[in-house]
Amino acid sequence: MISLKQGSSFWLSGCLLLLCLVFSNLVLAESPLRLGENFPYHVLPDPAGQYSLDQAHTLLLDQEKTVSSIQRDGFARGYTHTVYWLKTELPAAAFNGKDGWLEVGPNFADDIRLYLRPENSQQDWTLLETGDLQSGRGDLDYRNPVFVLPPPPVEANHYELIVRLQSASSMLFFANLWSPEAFMNASSRATAFWSFYFGLAGLSSLLALLLAILLRTRLLWSATALTSGYLLVACVQGYISWLFPATHIPWQHYATSFFSLTSFAVLIWMSSETLDLRHKLPWVYRGLNICSLLILLLTPLIFVDAYALAVSIKVVIFLGAVAAFFASIPYLWIRHSYDLRELGLALVPAICIIGSLFGVFSVFGWIAFSNDVYVIWQYLLIFNMLFVMLVGVYRIRKTHFEEIEKQRLTQSLQVEREASFHQRQFLGMVGHEFRTPLAVISGTLENLVALEPETDHPRITRYQKIQRATDRLNQLTDNCLADARLSADNLYVDLQPVNFIELVFSATSLVHLSDTHRLSILFQGKPLPASIPHCKVNADAALLRIAISNILDNAVKYSIGGTITLELDCQSTTEVCLQVSDQGAGVETELDSETIFERYRRGQVTKQGAGLGLFVARQIVRAHQGELQLVSSSAQGSCFAITLPKNNNKHGADNFNDE
Structure with missing residues (x-):
């Protein structure tokens, strides 16, 4: 087709x-004899349009004495109200003893008057009129005015032809002298x-x-x-x-x-x-x-x-x-x-x-x-x-x-979105199903440790390793569930008044510190007092605990050892701030302060984890109308800062700004 x-x-x-x-x-049709090309002419401008035929004829005869006044090209004078007179001769040789058909134009000229008489004749001029403001259309029924001219008398060598032109349109004029046969052929072709x-x-x-x-x-x-x-x-x-x-x-x-x-x-x-x-x-x-x-x-x-x-x-x-x-x-x-x-x-x-x-x-x-x-x-x-x-x-x-x-791109994007949705749904389902067996494992380990008569028995060390692995699985499960929840269209953040400092303490208990790590908590730049101060915020405690523990866990994974410092600042009346600093190697140079928060992004220092920790943490903080940022990073360590508003009373998906 x-x-x-x-x-x-x-x-x-x-x-x-x-x-x-x-x-x-x-x-390829036969060409006529043309004004200018075959019949040179003289031009007389008449700005006021006041010349009579005899006056114009006399002035044009005077011009014939000047060779430089002869015109041999087409006649065009633009757009003007000036009247023009043209004088030329039609030689008898152009007629070949037969009638000649004189075609004139253009059609849109207002007033064209042709005055014709044999050479040196004292008879009156023959007037031929045409133009789009005149009724004359010539001697033939044709789209251009055509006048049939008999050949000049034997005693005359040529016709004298004077043309008077007046037009509000473009001042143009052409005249073609045809033999009848040539005109019929050319007009048929045209x-x-x-x-x-x-x-x-x-x-x-x-x-x-x-x-x-x-x-x-x-x-x-x-x-x-x-x-x-x-x-x-x-x-x-x-x-x-x-x-x-x-x-x-x-x-x-x-x-x-x-x-x-x-x-x-x-x-x-x-x-x-x-x-x-x-x-x-x-x-x-x-x-x-x-x-x-x-x-x-x-x-x-x-x-x-x-x-x-x-x-x-x-x-x-x-x-x-x-x-x-x-x-x-x-x-x-x-x-x-x-x-x-x-x-x-x-x-x-x-x-x-x-x-x-x-x-x-x-x-x-x-x-x-x-x-x-x-x-x-x-x-x-x-x-x-x-x-x-x-x-x-x-x-x-x-x-x-x-x-x-x-359309293809839209379909591919839709397929990818559906695949991503099903993936998160699957991870959430798996994470939810993991909770029960992990809880059983954790409870059994506690019972096994309690049944050991000796606190330094080698089995205790093995139980602790199993417990750490179980805690890691618990944390990964929590992140998968949090990611699925944050990606849901109907996200609901259950904001309740909580003591932010107590929430931080609760989050630290979820993180396992190695023998080479030490945890330091500062409040207003000083060691935390024995009695925990009050620092109220509106938060979803379960979600925010996951966010803080993810940041702490990130500090442990990406530092071989040293002090991990948590510094709380509650002096502002509008917000609270928590800075988490470590003494690790810092963020890789190819990762900027935004790239590290992408989903499934992991550093090169260690391949532990699924790359969800910092992503989930930032999404949770933003769901609370706060912000999580990388404040600084160098070879001496990195510093992350959580900023939360104290009076956040909004609920639901309005608090969540997905990237």
Whole structure:
């Protein structure tokens, strides 16, 4: 089965190939004789629009005496209210004794008047009128105005042709002189090409709309909005005025201006979406969207005869947006390591932008105007549309695979969590089941020791070894139960007023000291007095006893011998502090003050224990809204500190901050 990506690629490739074939046939068609290229001309500006035909003719004849005034390129003067007069000659040789078909444009020019008469003739000028504000459409029913001209009289070598141009749109003019056969061939090819073009444009727009509705991505919505560009092409190619002739409302006059502005706005928006600037460079994305919005806000100027001002502002905004767009490309390439294929597809709108810039520059006369150059962006528009859809499909496919990977990761994480839960549940169950046999062993050992008549009998030593092993198992069981309890979602800490100093004494009784260890308990920096002082805290005595005994047991395991000092400080009115110091080798350099509190973390000095002691201790302390920290560590020993609030009245899971 063909995938979405493969199907889209085949469809796009086929369309592009067919488009190239049709376009190549169009280019190979017979070319006409063109104004400027074949018919040099002179130009007369008329800022006030006050010259009559005779005045303009006289002034243009004066210009003919100056060779430097001859124009041999396309005519383009940007956006201006100035009226222009052009004078050229149509030689008899161009007609070959047959009628010539004169095609003029562009379609969106407001008022084009052609004055024609044979050379040195005293007869009146023949007036030919067209334009999107005029009713004249030429002598043929065609999308561009075409006038049928008989060959010049035998006594005349050429026609004199004077053109008066006036337009609120771009000041452009072209004139092509065809033989009837060549025009029919070229127009047939052009009609086939533009029929295919707009058919493909309609299909691609419909597909983009369907994909945008189904996939709901901004990129595809921007591609759908690019339909305004196709409507602009329809206006430029004369299809609007041809299909909907102006009666009371000059549809093409307003449509051309409107879609010209909206197309540039959409192109900026789509360019920002193709580079995914919304996520990669949000501030540039917002800036480009503001540029698009500002261009759209210029559209009301069309209806107050200020289109020239709107276009001037549009060009400034568009050039700024283009500069920001192209400046973003190297940044994204370096900063975000764009995939080469994705970046290549995303840069396709840049080609359309460059084509649009050529069109703008040629309209303003900044580069030599050529009708072929002017329509480059019209051809690039559909390429851009198709490739942007390819970008959209590619990103959807990529996002789909990322979602699948996320689901797999989520499932793996869920399996791991369930395994961890079952593991802790098993350890808790085993620890609970160990309590009874361990209690039996401990009780039996006490009875065996009591039955011995001699206190120094060798069996006493063996009993003590068994007792120490039993105590170790008891401690491990308590840690497993505490870990399971702390990991439960419904943790409940039973806080009751207890004497913290008595609790510390109780915890020390759970720790076995070797012959090389000595325990020292200080209170407020002094030896503990005979009568135990009062230092009340709210605590779960069973849990807190496990935490303190774990810290003491850790000090014994990681020090060969020496004094283990417990220093209590109850002077503060808000908290109590217990510091446990040993004379061991200190924490390994590869372990920091947080790593040593991780679950199942063990030091390298000894492999005893399961690595739960310090982890369980910290979790218990934090469940009491306190903190357990490694205060210091060196080759002379380590110091751990427990800090607990004196007035902790909260219960339950709120007191537990799992790491």
